[in-house]
Amino acid sequence: MSVKGIDHIGIAVKSLEESIPFYRDILGLKYLGIEEVPSQKVRVAMFGVGEARIELLEPTSEESPIAKAIEKRGEGLHHIAYSVESASAEVDSLTRKGVRMIDTTPREGAGGTRIAFVHPAASGKVLTELCEHPKVEKEN
Ligand code: ZN
Secondary structure, three states, X not given: OOEEEEEEEXXXXXXXXXXXXXXXXXXXXXXXXXXXXXXXXXXXXXXXXXXXXXXXXXXXXXXXXXXXXXXXXXXXXXXXXXXXXXXXXXXXXXHHOOOOEOOOOOEEOHHHOEEEEEOHHHOOOOOXXXXXXXXXXXXX
């Protein structure tokens, strides 16, 4: 694997509106806005913190994986995302090493990213995401 850094930390919340003030007003993180990601049935609020980001995830449907996570374990830490140059190359490389993946091909994430999740059974129960940014990045 070739990990460039921690891209973001995903936190499952029931309500963005109720959760945003803590991160924006109390912690004073840079609020980057809200985006809906229909493929994952979530609304996402992003905050900048140094080179990394905090990603709050609110389910938009009962079938959302985030709704299921909150049902099982309550709100809180959901996943760690590592930034990689090529999500598909890393998925191939992990698959060749016999690492079980949730996503055997990368899919669309927030902000035009390509993402893939490693199966928690292969990562000590820490849900692990690989995150590739579009090549025309750095808008801020
Ligand atoms: Zn994420």
